Amino acid sequence: MDENLLPERITLRQPDDWHVHLRDGDVLKTVVPYTARTFRRAIVMPNLSPPITSLRSAIEYRDRILTAVPMGIEFTPLMTVYLTDNISSKILEEGKNSGVFAAAKLYPANSTTNSGMGVTNVKAIYPLFETMERIGLPLLIHGEVTDLDVDIFDREAVFIDKILQPLLKKFPSLRVVLEHITTEQAVDFVGTNRCNLAATITPHHLHINRNAMFLGGLRSDFYCLPVAKRERHRLALRRAAVSGKPCFFIGTDSAPHLRNAKETSCGCAGIFNSPNALESYAEVFHQEGALQRLEAFVSEYGPSFYGLPLNTNSITLVRETHFIPQSCQLDSDKQSAESLVPFHAGEPLSWRVLRD
Numbered sequence: 001m002d003e004n005l006l007p008e009r010i011t012l013r014q015p016d017d018w019h020v021h022l023r024d025g026d027v028l029k030t031v032v033p034y035t036a037r038t039f040r041r042a043i044v045m046p047n048l049s050p051p052i053t054s055l056r057s058a059i060e061y062r063d064r065i066l067t068a069v070p071m072g073i074e075f076t077p078l079m080t081v082y083l084t085d086n087i088s089s090k091i092l093e094e095g096k097n098s099g100v101f102a103a104a105k106l107y108p109a110n111s112t113t114n115s116g117m118g119v120t121n122v123k124a125i126y127p128l129f130e131t132m133e134r135i136g137l138p139l140l141i142h143g144e145v146t147d148l149d150v151d152i153f154d155r156e157a158v159f160i161d162k163i164l165q166p167l168l169k170k171f172p173s174l175r176v177v178l179e180h181i182t183t184e185q186a187v188d189f190v191g192t193n194r195c196n197l198a199a200t201i202t203p204h205h206l207h208i209n210r211n212a213m214f215l216g217g218l219r220s221d222f223y224c225l226p227v228a229k230r231e232r233h234r235l236a237l238r239r240a241a242v243s244g245k246p247c248f249f250i251g252t253d254s255a256p257h258l259r260n261a262k263e264t265s266c267g268c269a270g271i272f273n274s275p276n277a278l279e280s281y282a283e284v285f286h287q288e289g290a291l292q293r294l295e296a297f298v299s300e301y302g303p304s305f306y307g308l309p310l311n312t313n314s315i316t317l318v319r320e321t322h323f324i325p326q327s328c329q330l331d332s333d334k335q336s337a338e339s340l341v342p343f344h345a346g347e348p349l350s351w352r353v354l355r356d
């Protein structure tokens with residue numbers, strides 16, 4: 001593409017993040033400002049320890065998040081509830097009716113970080129989906145099977161066949177988001193399915209394939225779940241993101257873990273991308289010659305799917321190569337030795353968010 005034809009700046013309707021991990025405690029205080037400075041709203045994942053399984057814990061968590069939002073910034077955390085084998089339909093109804101639960105999250109048990117209390121048998125919680133379909137509470141899915149005899153690179157595709165297909169058939173009016181898709185099977189499935197099925201796509205799955213985890217050694221910074229797949233899948237995700245299909249939209253899955261929890265013999269899964277998430281998506285759309293489709297992907301398709309109004313304020317990106325810092329220190333005196341490694345650490349990006 002002729003770089004000279006590119007604008008020097010682009011102004012977009014302010015985006016939202018439809019999948020983020022804000023954690024708790026000191027990490028929360030550090031990461032919330034990154035998300036709140038770029039995104040007007042965010043769907044907040046409930047996989048704390050213990051997880052968010054009640055209206056009260058969601059309200060208290062929301063308050064802790066709001067306390068960490070910098071002065072003068074408007075940011076709305078949209079709370080989710082964590083589905084377990086035992087959670088009741090009544091809790092879901094209460095949470096939805098009170099305007100607190102924006103969605104419910106299904107983690108197959110032991111599929112990812114803090115999913116030990118997740119669902120052991122999806123069919124056994126079908127009565128919950130019946131309620132959700134009736135009250136209009138969207139179902140957000142971590143779409144991986146956990147059978148140890150299924151290869152880790154096949155877990156998403158097998159989930160679609162074995163769990164998702166029958167679920168969608170049984171609940172035709174249930175709004176479903178297949179989160180952080182990583183495969184061409186997911187792209188094909190979601191792209192040709194019903195309009196109340198959507199998928200979020202992360203910046204990292206658009207940039208890296210599975211080689212990144214092994215480049216010159218074991219690179220835990222690039223380990224996340226679902227794990228990055230072959231190049232063919234990354235290319236399918238890029239095509240989906242820039243396709244202009246409303247069923248594919250932003251969800252960063254920014255998932256911070258302290259450096260010492262990543263760099264250990266059993267490192268945590270998760271990539272922390274919130275400091276530069278929008279710039280990271282812009283890089284992809286730029287490379288694909290599709291910057292004119294960025295706004296719909298980051299700011300329009302998500303709210304439309306969730307039935308929420310579009311944001312009215314805007315954000316500007318300027319074309320300016322800048323290098324991403326190697327680490328972000330924790331915003332707390334007592335743990336200042338701790339750090340988070342951001343996605344793209346040490347690398348250049350071509351677009352920068354203009355801040356006052």
Ligand code: NCD
Nearest residue numbers: 021112113224225255269270
């Ligand atoms: C997430 C986390 O750390 O909470 N990790 C990740 O690799 N994406 C959980 C998740 O979304 O799977």
Ligand code: ZN
Nearest residue numbers: 021045253255
């Ligand atoms: Zn996640």
